[in-house]
Every structure is written in structure tokens, then in C-alpha cells.
Amino acid sequence: MSTTAPVRETGPANARPAPDVARFRRDFPILARQVHGKPLVYLDNAATTQKPQAVIDRLTQFYSRENANVHRGVHLLSERATDAYEQARETVRRFIRATDRQEIVFVRGTTEAINLVASSYGGPAVGRGDEVLVTTMEHHSNIVPWQILCEEKGARLRVVPMTDAGELRLDEFEALLSDRTKIVAVVHVSNALGTVNPIADIVRIAHSRGVPVIVDGAQAVAHMRVDVQALDCDFYTFSGHKIFGPTGIGVLYAKAALLDGMPPYQGGGDMISSVSFERTLYNVLPYKFEAGTPNIAGAIGLAAALDYVDSVGLDRITAYERDLLAYGTDALSQIRGLRLTGTAADKASILAFVFDGVHPHDIGTILDREGVAIRTGHHCCQPLMDRLGVPATARASLAFYNTREEIDALAAALDKVRVVFA
Amino acid sequence: MSAGSDLQDLYQEVILDHNKRPRNFRTIEDAHKAEGYNPLCGDRLTVYLRLEDGRVADVSFQGSGCAISKASASLMTDSVKGKTLAEVEELFERFHQMITRPPDEPVDDLGKLSVLAGVRQFPIRVKCASLPWHTLRSAAEDKREIVSTEQEGSVQF
Numbered sequence: 001m002s003t004t005a006p007v008r009e010t011g012p013a014n015a016r017p018a019p020d021v022a023r024f025r026r027d028f029p030i031l032a033r034q035v036h037g038k039p040l041v042y043l044d045n046a047a048t049t050q051k052p053q054a055v056i057d058r059l060t061q062f063y064s065r066e067n068a069n070v071h072r073g074v075h076l077l078s079e080r081a082t083d084a085y086e087q088a089r090e091t092v093r094r095f096i097r098a099t100d101r102q103e104i105v106f107v108r109g110t111t112e113a114i115n116l117v118a119s120s121y122g123g124p125a126v127g128r129g130d131e132v133l134v135t136t137m138e139h140h141s142n143i144v145p146w147q148i149l150c151e152e153k154g155a156r157l158r159v160v161p162m163t164d165a166g167e168l169r170l171d172e173f174e175a176l177l178s179d180r181t182k183i184v185a186v187v188h189v190s191n192a193l194g195t196v197n198p199i200a201d202i203v204r205i206a207h208s209r210g211v212p213v214i215v216d217g218a219q220a221v222a223h224m225r226v227d228v229q230a231l232d233c234d235f236y237t238f239s240g241h242k243i244f245g246p247t248g249i250g251v252l253y254a255k256a257a258l259l260d261g262m263p264p265y266q267g268g269g270d271m272i273s274s275v276s277f278e279r280t281l282y283n284v285l286p287y288k289f290e291a292g293t294p295n296i297a298g299a300i301g302l303a304a305a306l307d308y309v310d311s312v313g314l315d316r317i318t319a320y321e322r323d324l325l326a327y328g329t330d331a332l333s334q335i336r337g338l339r340l341t342g343t344a345a346d347k348a349s350i351l352a353f354v355f356d357g358v359h360p361h362d363i364g365t366i367l368d369r370e371g372v373a374i375r376t377g378h379h380c381c382q383p384l385m386d387r388l389g390v391p392a393t394a395r396a397s398l399a400f401y402n403t404r405e406e407i408d409a410l411a412a413a414l415d416k417v418r419v420v421f422a
Numbered sequence: 423m424s425a426g427s428d429l430q431d432l433y434q435e436v437i438l439d440h441n442k443r444p445r446n447f448r449t450i451e452d453a454h455k456a457e458g459y460n461p462l463c464g465d466r467l468t469v470y471l472r473l474e475d476g477r478v479a480d481v482s483f484q485g486s487g488c489a490i491s492k493a494s495a496s497l498m499t500d501s502v503k504g505k506t507l508a509e510v511e512e513l514f515e516r517f518h519q520m521i522t523r524p525p526d527e528p529v530d531d532l533g534k535l536s537v538l539a540g541v542r543q544f545p546i547r548v549k550c551a552s553l554p555w556h557t558l559r560s561a562a563e564d565k566r567e568i569v570s571t572e573q574e575g576s577v578q579f
Contacts, residue, residue, distance in 0.1 A: 360463070
């Protein structure tokens with residue numbers, strides 16, 4: 001068989017690739033490597049993104065020149081580390097357009113942020129007979145914490161359904177909202193489908209019934225401008241490693257008024273203002289929610305990643321990725337036996353699919369040997385897989401450093417899958 | 423074809439054939455049975471086992487999974503018929519060695535089962551090939567809980 005990629009002169013969006021992608025790719029040293037003797041085609045960005053030199057350098061610089069604990073020492077390095085850590089908080093605030101830095105809590109990742117809210121907001125707010133509203137397309141991390149809460153409280157988890165294309169049924173959502181609904185938990189961009197949910201509409205509808213909304217933004221922040229004030233959501237969560245930053249650092253944004261009324265999530269150092277055996281006074285926001293020595297280097301590395309993204313420009317990233325996604329959708333649609341899962345009108349960065357008679361796991365193995373890294377499996381969305389009626393899917397997920405040539409390599413590798421399993 | 427040689431080792435014609443037309447792909451009434459599950463990729467199969475005088479009188483499977491797990495289950499059912507449980511256990515040992523030994527080390531010739539030797543070049547796929555065997559063992563022991571590739575104590579690698 002031939003390994004030549006089919007030539008696609010005319011995509012649905014006929015725009016030329018942004019001329020500077022080659023330059024941006026050079027910012028990511030790992031993209032130059034080979035796997036199995038083939039150039040790496042990294043299309044697993046929804047699992048984690050690669051890191052630009054600016055982030056790697058910032059971490060090295062911190063550990064080689066600036067490392068100290070924060071909020072404690074009177075010495076120079078501690079002061080510098082504290083400044084850099086708090087500057088990182090300011091960078092996050094600006095990046096997601098929050099009003100105040102006290103609304104930015106550093107956590108380990110999206111999962112911890114959601115658990116924090118389930119525990120510290122959900123704990124007091126949800127009681128017997130109450131309801132928590134999630135959607136069919138949630139990641140396990142936005143299901144299980146609510147399930148645990150509901151079990152503990154004798155509350156009920158309700159699920160907003162979606163269409164076959166993977167769009168939320170807003171009419172059903174509205175119908176499911178009731179006086180018993182205490183919180184709505186919804187994903188901004190589905191990691192398994194790519195659906196971009198209309199968060200501002202969802203928030204408006206929920207607020208009209210007095211219900212707060214928590215948004216899982218893990219798959220959104222690297223692909224589109226997120227403005228938490230414009231969305232008017234009550235909680236927004238994301239992970240650093242999915243936006244070119246380090247692992248182990250993430251962000252919980254919460255409206256100050258809500259955070260203020262919430263009990264601490266964990267007890268320990270840094271989250272107190274004074275401790276005696278009789279009584280502990282908690283620290284002010286956001287420190288009340290940051291017990292123990294935080295991931296200082298992680299926060300600083302995340303800030304470097306956000307600065308890097310801003311230097312590229314999120315609007316440019318969004319436009320480029322939209323074109324690339326259209327090109328990829330077109331390329332994959334031409335492959336016989338392949339069916340895209342997730343065909344919402346508003347989509348970002350995800351090309352998920354199944355192949356007639358070929359299990360996704362086998363697709364993943366064959367693609368890997370072609371240098372093409374994708375994810376196969378249930379994507380931590382088992383209820384969604386059940387809804388789609390498949391045990392698993394294959395998923396290529398894009399970042400702004402991916403190219404049309406890489407989509408062609410994916411299509412060529414998928415041709416090989418078809419030949420092997422013909 | 424131009425697939426890499428290790429890919430050709432993995433996806434041999436015999437394996438692709440067993441994937442497409444799995445042997446003994448049916449249920450058996452009143453048989454021992456056990457369920458196997460790989461939560462990482464969603465592979466799910468049920469192994470049915472009928473014993474007579476301590477020997478495998480009939481064995482079959484049902485379920486869905488990747489080519490490797492399906493072919494492995496199919497080949498397994500073909501190769502254990504007529505064997506005592508001790509012989510099945512011994513064959514599983516040798517099979518397991520075959521798919522986990524480093525690629526440069528020699529392995530036993532296991533007849534038809536040898537087509538799965540290519541799995542050892544793909545360590546991540548070992549669980550796919552061994553799940554049917556673990557499930558068969560569980561069926562023989564009449565265990566009720568689902569065999570999971572990710573469950574402490576039920577499957578060792």
C-alpha cells in the first residue's frame with residue numbers, strides 16, 4: 001500500500017495555515033523529536049499539552065535561582081518567591097478576566113477544584129431531597145464528586161441529556177431546574193466530543209432560578225478566551241498542564257461572595273491567621289483554601305504558560321484551530337468506514353471517531369507506530385460512551401502548534417489501519 | 423504492505439482472521455462462566471466453560487474488545503479443549519511468559535498460540551491478550567466477581 005497522504009487542495013475552509021505556526025512549533029522542543037523512527041505527530045492535547053521553552057526555562061530559573069517557601073520567611077529569597085507566586089495569581093486573574101485576585105485559588109488541577117467546591121460549597125448547600133444537575137457529557141471528575149456528595153446527603157444527581165450530535169438539550173435543562181436544584185455542574189468544552197457548551201446561556205437560565213453554576217473549563221482555556229465576568233459563572237476550574245503549563249497546578253475561580261461563605265476544604269498551615277487549641281481563625285481569601293505549602297513552581301510555571309499564550313494571542317489561536325478542525329473534519333470524513341462522534345455546530349479542538357470493525361485500541365497502536373499520538377478509550381466519560389452506544393472511541397485533539405501536514409499524517413495512518421483490517 | 427515489521431508481527435493474518443471470525447463465539451447453557459473487563463479500553467468478555475471428568479469438554483466466549491483480546495480469546499478456546507485444568511493452567515503460564523518476555527529472548531513454541539508472541543513488542547497490549555485467560559481461570563474457579571485488568575488481587579502481571 002502507499003503511505004502517501006491524500007492531497008487535499010481544497011478544504012472546507014480554504015485559508016492558508018497561519019504562516020507563523022512553524023515558528024511557534026520551534027518554541028516546543030519536544031515537537032522536534034521522533035517516535036518509532038517517525039516524526040512525532042502529537043494529537044493528544046486534550047490529555048495534556050506540550051510545554052514551550054519559556055515554561056521549561058521559568059521552572060529552571062525558579063529552582064536554580066529563586067526557590068524558597070512563600071508567605072513565611074523574612075529573607076530575600078522567600079520574599080522573591082512570594083512575589084512571584086502572587087504575581088502568578090495576578091496573571092491568572094487577568095487571563096480569565098476575574099475582578100479580584102482573592103477569587104483565584106491555586107489547586108492541583110480541575111479535579112481538585114471540583115472536589116473543593118463539592119465539599120465546601122456543596123456540603124453546606126445540599127441536603128436531603130435536593131438535586132445536583134450535571135450533563136451527559138461530563139468527565140468523571142465532574143460526576144463522581146457530586147455523586148459522593150449526593151450519597152452523603154441523600155440528594156439526587158440529575159442528568160441533562162444531549163442530542164445525537166452531542167449538543168445539550170437546553171429545553172430539558174430548563175425543565176430539570178427546580179427549587180430542589182442546588183448547583184449546576186457543566187463542562188465548557190467536552191473532552192470526548194469537542195462540543196462547546198453555551199455557558200453564558202446556561203448560567204443565565206440557572207441564575208433565573210437562583211442556582212449557581214460550576215464550569216469545568218479544562219478543555220476550554222487553551223482554545224478560546226474565557227472571561228468569567230462575561231460568563232457570569234459562579235465557579236470556573238481549569239488545569240495548568242492542559243494550557244502548556246506544568247502538571248500538578250490548577251485554578252479554581254470563585255466569586256468572592258461565595259468563597260467567603262464557604263468553610264475551608266483542608267486544614268493546615270498557610271490557611272490560618274491564628275491557631276490555638278481552643279480556636280483557629282482562618283486566613284483571608286484566597287489563602288483560606290490553600291492549606292500547606294502550595295505548588296509554588298507550578299503556579300509560576302503556569303503564569304509563564306499564560307503569558308506565552310497571550311504572546312501568541314488567543315484570538316489567533318481560536319481562528320487557526322477552527323480552520324484546522326474544519327480541515328481535519330473534512331479529511332476524516334473522507335475515510336471509508338470512519339464515523340465522527342461529536343458533530344455539534346459549535347466545536348473546538350476534538351476529532352473523536354469510531355471505525356467500522358476496528359476497535360479504537362487497535363487504531364491507537366497502529367497510529368503510534370506511525371508516530372501519531374492519539375488517545376483511545378472512554379476518555380473518563382463512561383456514561384457518555386454508554387449514551388453513544390460504543391465502548392470506546394479514538395480521539396485526536398488539537399493544539400495551535402498542530403498543522404495540516406499532521407492532519408494528513410493522521411489520515412494516512414488511518415488509511416493504514418483500514419488496510420490492515422480490510 | 424508497508425506496516426512496520428513489529429506491527430506485522432502483532433496483526434498477523436491469523437489474528438485478524440480470529441478477530442473477524444472468532445471461533446467458539448457463543449454461549450454455553452449451564453456452564454461455568456466468568457466475566458472479564460478491561461476498564462482502560464472497555465474490553466468486556468464472558469468466558470463459558472463446561473467440564474467433564476476434570477477436562478474441558480466445551481469452552482466459548484462472548485463480548486466485545488480489540489483485535490488482540492478477541493483473537494486471544496478465540497485461540498484460547500481452540501487450544502484448551504480436552505485439557506485438564508492443570509494442563510490449562512500450565513499452558514496459561516507458558517502463554518503468559520511468551521507475551522511478556524523481552525523481544526530478544528527465545529520463547530516456547532505454543533503452536534497456534536505463538537501468533538500472539540508479537541504482543542511482547544507492545545507491553546501496553548499484554549493485558550488485552552491475557553484477559554481471556556484470566557477470565558477462563560476465574561470461570562474454572564467459579565468466581566462470581568468480574569475479573570478486571572485493573573483490580574488489585576484479581577489479575578497479576
